[in-house]
Amino acid sequence: xxxxxxEEEREFRARLREWLGKTLPELPARPSPDxxxxxxxxxxxxxxxxxxxxxxxxxxxxDAGGRGATPTQHLIFLEETxxxxxxxxxxxxxxxxxxxxxxxxxxxxxxxxxxLPPVLRGDEVWCQGFSEPDAGSDLAALRTKAVxxxxxxxxxxxxxxxxxxxxxxxxxxxVRTDPGAPKHRGISWLAMPMDAPGVTVRxxxxxxxxxxxxxxxxxxxxxxxxxxxxxxNDGWRVxxxxxxxxxxxxxxxxxxxxxxxxxxxxxTARANGRWDDPVLRRRLGRLHGEFGAxxxxxxxxxxxxxxxxxxxxxxxxxFKLRYSHARQELYDAAAEVLGAAGGALSxxxxxxxxxxSSLSYTIAAGTSQIQQNIVAExxxxxxxxx
Amino acid sequence: xxxQLTEDQRALRAGVRELLEGRYGREALRASLDSADxxxxxGVVDRELWRxxxxxxxxxxxxxxxxxxxxxxxxPAEAVLVFEEAGRVLLPGPLVATHLAAxxxxxxxxxxxxVTAFDLGGPFVAYLGESDAVLGADGAGAEGAAGAGAVPVRxxxxxxxxxxxxxxxxxxxxxxxxEGALLTAALQLGSALRTTELAVRxxxxxxxxxxxxxxxxxxxHLCAQMLVRGEVARTAxxxxxxxxxPGEIAGAKLLADEAAVRNARDCLQVHGGxxxxxxxxxxxxxxxxxxxxxQWRTAAEAEELLxxxxxxEAAAEAGGLGG
Numbered sequence: 200x201x202x203x204x205x206e207e208e209r210e211f212r213a214r215l216r217e218w219l220g221k222t223l224p225e226l227p228a229r230p231s232p233d234x235x236x237x238x239x240x241x242x243x244x245x246x247x248x249x250x251x252x253x254x255x256x257x258x259x260x261x262d263a264g265g266r267g268a269t270p271t272q273h274l275i276f277l278e279e280t281x282x283x284x285x286x287x288x289x290x291x292x293x294x295x296x297x298x299x300x301x302x303x304x305x306x307x308x309x310x311x312x313x314x315l316p317p318v319l320r321g322d323e324v325w326c327q328g329f330s331e332p333d334a335g336s337d338l339a340a341l342r343t344k345a346v347x348x349x350x351x352x353x354x355x356x357x358x359x360x361x362x363x364x365x366x367x368x369x370x371x372x373x374v375r376t377d378p379g380a381p382k383h384r385g386i387s388w389l390a391m392p393m394d395a396p397g398v399t400v401r402x403x404x405x406x407x408x409x410x411x412x413x414x415x416x417x418x419x420x421x422x423x424x425x426x427x428x429x430x431x432n433d434g435w436r437v438x439x440x441x442x443x444x445x446x447x448x449x450x451x452x453x454x455x456x457x458x459x460x461x462x463x464x465x466x467t468a469r470a471n472g473r474w475d476d477p478v479l480r481r482r483l484g485r486l487h488g489e490f491g492a493x494x495x496x497x498x499x500x501x502x503x504x505x506x507x508x509x510x511x512x513x514x515x516x517x518f519k520l521r522y523s524h525a526r527q528e529l530y531d532a533a534a535e536v537l538g539a540a541g542g543a544l545s546x547x548x549x550x551x552x553x554x555x556s557s558l559s560y561t562i563a564a565g566t567s568q569i570q571q572n573i574v575a576e577x578x579x580x581x582x583x584x585x
Numbered sequence: 586x587x588x589q590l591t592e593d594q595r596a597l598r599a600g601v602r603e604l605l606e607g608r609y610g611r612e613a614l615r616a617s618l619d620s621a622d623x624x625x626x627x628g629v630v631d632r633e634l635w636r637x638x639x640x641x642x643x644x645x646x647x648x649x650x651x652x653x654x655x656x657x658x659x660x661p662a663e664a665v666l667v668f669e670e671a672g673r674v675l676l677p678g679p680l681v682a683t684h685l686a687a688x689x690x691x692x693x694x695x696x697x698x699x700v701t702a703f704d705l706g707g708p709f710v711a712y713l714g715e716s717d718a719v720l721g722a723d724g725a726g727a728e729g730a731a732g733a734g735a736v737p738v739r740x741x742x743x744x745x746x747x748x749x750x751x752x753x754x755x756x757x758x759x760x761x762x763x764e765g766a767l768l769t770a771a772l773q774l775g776s777a778l779r780t781t782e783l784a785v786r787x788x789x790x791x792x793x794x795x796x797x798x799x800x801x802x803x804x805x806h807l808c809a810q811m812l813v814r815g816e817v818a819r820t821a822x823x824x825x826x827x828x829x830x831p832g833e834i835a836g837a838k839l840l841a842d843e844a845a846v847r848n849a850r851d852c853l854q855v856h857g858g859x860x861x862x863x864x865x866x867x868x869x870x871x872x873x874x875x876x877x878x879x880q881w882r883t884a885a886e887a888e889e890l891l892x893x894x895x896x897x898e899a900a901a902e903a904g905g906l907g908g
Contacts, residue, residue, distance in 0.1 A: 200594065200662050201587045202827050208586065271586050460906070465895045467905035474896070481885065484892030488836030492817050495588070495824035502588040517816050520809075533906055550906050571809035572802065579785045579808055584800030 202498065204271070212275045218252055219283040229286060232409045232552070239324060239366040242289035246321030255319040256295070258448075263303035264315050270501045274451060281452035282459075290363050294318035294325035296449055298371040301388070301441040305429045314369070314390065326367035328358040328391065328415060329438075335360075336569050338373075339382045339435060343417060345374035345389065347424070352376070352389065354397075354420040360563075364400045364413035367393050372422075377432050388434035390426040397421075407555035408546070449564075450522055451497055457529055458490050460550070464529075468536045482532055489525050493518070513578050516570045523560035523567060530554035588824070590666075597663055601670040604641060608634060609674050614866065617677055618743055626737070626746040630678040630699055630715040639696020643667060643680075644687040654687060654694035661764070661826040665771035669822075672775025672845075675869055677744040679712045681768045681881070682720050685761055690718045703756050704765055704880045709738070711876065713748035720757060742872035757881075763834045765881040767825055770838040773845035773877050774815070774822050776870050780845075780852035781811040783867065787856055798855075807855055811848045818844035832894035835887040842884060845874035 204212070226245065230237030249255045258273040259265020268276070281287075288295055299318045302310055317323035334341040343356025354374055361370070370391045377385030391398070397420035402410035429437035465483055468474040500514040533550055537543040545551060561567045575581040590598070613631075620628030638644065646664050648656025664684070671680055682702035683693050692698030701712045702720035713719070713735050734751035757765060785808050788799030798804045818841040825837035849871035853860035860867050878884065 200590060200823055200827050202824065204586050274586075461895065462899040462902060463904055463906045465892075465899035466903075469896060469899075470905060477889075480892045481888035483895060484888035484890070485839065487832075487891045487895040488821075488839050488887070491833060491836050492821040492824075492840055495820040496817060498586060498588045498824075499820045502586060505587070506589060514816070517813050520813050521817055537906065548906075568802070568806070571806040574809040574812055575799075575805040579781075579812060581785065581788060581799035581805050581808060582797050584796060584802075584805075 204275070208271055208275060211272050212279060215254070215276060215279050216283070218254075219279060219285060222248060222252070223283055223285055226286070232411075235363075235366050235410075239290045239363075242286060242291055243321040243324070245286040245289075246291050246295075246319075250320050255321075256299070256315075259299065259303055259315075259319075263299075263311055264319050265303075270448075270505045273448060274497070274501045277448065277451040278455050281455040287452065290324045290366060291318070291321065293327045293363070293367075293371065294323065294369075297327060297441055298325040298369070298390075301371065301437060302390075302428055304440050305388075305437045309425075310390075310428060317368075323368040324363060324366055325369045325371060326361050326364045326393070328361055328370045328372040330360045331357060332359050336566055339386065341373055341375060341386065343372075343374050344378065345376050345387065345422070347376075348421075350424050351421045352387075352424060352427075354389075354391070354417045354422060356417050358415040358417070359403070360412050361400075361415050362412045364393070364415055365402060365410075369393060370415070373434055373438060376434075380432060383435045385432050386434040386438075387431050388428045388437045389422050390428065391417075391420065391422050395420050395422065405556075406558065407552055409552075411556075448497075448501070450518065453526070454490060454493050454497060454522065457526060458494070460533070460553075461486055461490060461529060464533050464536055467541070471536070471541060473536050473538075479532070479535060483536075486525070486529055486532060489528075493522055493525060496521070513574070516565075516573045517578075519564070520567055520570045520574070526560050527557045530557045588820075588827075594663060594666055597659075598666045598670060601641075601667050602673070605670050605674045605676065608637065609676050611866070614675055614869070618869065621743045621746070627715060629744055629746060630712065632699070635678065635683075635699060636696045639694065643671075644684050644696055645694040646684070648688050648694060652688070656688070656694070661767065661829060662823065664768060665774075665822055665826040668768045668771035669775040669778070672772035673779040675744065675776065675866075675873055679716060680772070681765050684768060685757075685765060686718070686720050690720065692717070702765070704762075704769075706756050706879075706883070708750050708752070709747050710735070710750055711740075711745050711747055711880075713750070714746060720761075721755070740876075742869070742876045744869065745873065745876045762881060763829075763831050766838045766887075767822070767834045769877050769881045770818075770822050770825070770834070770841035773838075773841035773874060774818050776874055777811075777815045777818055777841065777844035777848040780848040780867065780870050781808065781815050783870075784808055784811060784848075784852040784855040787859075791857075804855055807851045811851050814840075814844040814848055832891055835882060835890040835894075838882045839884055839887040839891070842874070842878040846871065846878060849874050 229241055256265035257268040257276050261267040295318060299315060302314050329338060331341050331343060345352035345354045370393055372389045372391045373386055374389055375385050376387040397418040399416040401414045403412055403414055405411050473479055496518055500518060503514060534543040542548040576583055617629055642657040645655050646657045646659050648654050650656050650658030679701040683700045686700035687694035690698055690700050693700050698717045699715060700718045700720055701710060701716040703710055735748040738747050738749050740747040788804050788808055789797050791798050821837040821840045825833040853867045856865055856867055859865050
């Protein structure tokens, strides 16, 4: 058990820190949460800078245009960028963390050449068309159908909770290509251009008041068969290959951010006198221990995936269960420290929006209940059932 | 960075597990329980087993190799792995105090002396009547301190005899207290992982409504939460052993205490009526976890220590939340 970084890893960190110190002051401010075209431009601009500096697709395999960095280097990258206050992956989330890795793992050489470089360069944005109004936690029950017509699929149906749909160029779409097959075996994975005729996007307003995601209606949308990644009806497996990535390192930067938030909270509590309340002080102390442990759990999972050759383990579900809950606890504690007098009820405070958005963490990317099923069935070997 | 067990560490853990399961399996545990229950707490600390542990290097583990006390020359990381195994089997006795006394109190390293400590922070002390010496507040041993005005009290944990002393003795402080907290956290970790296994095993066997109860989400999710608590405590304890930082040790103790206590309670719940019986081992895990949660560093102390560390770290930067 070794928590020290190698000479090479320390050099990597130092170079990155130096580059961030030089680059971040030149960045424009992030546009308001409602300005989607502005946010897209901002996030892509950051991705372009990463690309030019050689940090784009750091952990992607070299033959997919990535840098083939070790999981530990990727961890350092996520830690340092967050610590320095660099922009989050933002609009590039699906392209960099999900659709991209899926294409890298399962796509043909031609497909990789078409879709991966624009993601790394910050030219194209992807969104995810998985969930449907009647297929959420039971994702494999999805009904959006794709019927073969010559060299094309004709797609009809609807998708929901599609983040960045309004500004995306491509959608990684799960469709039913064999309605007669068992539900997991009749699904295919398609890359759908968002400007195709028949695609209608309707923004959905979240409880935070913003339009972070959208509903998507697909009415006779034609997508070339060549846009299918993996074999026909093999889309479920293709998707599962990369879903674990979503739960693997996706939250590393956020743990660092939560620790920064907690420190800011402690400063606020010291300044406004709430620190003298032993109940609240102990609660903050506990959160400090909790996020410290979550950081160690991250290092544990990264070390484990290094040993297994980069494959994220089931540790991602354990981490997500605990982290999503801790994040909500953190913002609840923040509300108590600030109180109404300190702005706990004011939407003008950015952290209030963060508090509201923390409510999605136990739902998105697999609800806590689904994660507990995964942990119980795949790790503990308990029988499937309800 | 390679925050995973080395081959040697895996082998050490496997070896200790084999030794303890062979030497202190369920039958031995129930025998000590029966003996304590029959009013003979002296049978709780098995002197012969204590010496065998000493010979195996349990107490001298962290003493330098080649020294007069037969040190094994390993570090805190290995010590927590060994204590985790002792926690799994609910090995009774002042394991932590005797380990800390190795090299200080004669015979502790070899397991020929049983040493306890004033680790409960009040007039109570565990295993006083079963011990040869008490580890003093200054880390030095006070031999023969066992007698002097102490009276036995009925302990919630039948395998942790408790005594009330006349005065309020000085608790062990400083680095030694951190070490005690770390090793106790490791014992709690072992118990938390073990109760998860017990609950999962029972949930797979016990059938109701025509199926194993582990197929019901209400039960399944209890088990999943137990695993999560155990894994978070595991990384916290291992990391604290590697860094030795007082704040990290406090966090590890806090999380391991919580994992041990709450996992034992969930394990009890999964066992249903059986869980409420004397016959099931679940109550022994819960009662020991309650005792250990009070030893070396309580939740309140750990949280205050963590809060102080947070405040110190936060002061190094500027800016708050809200306007």
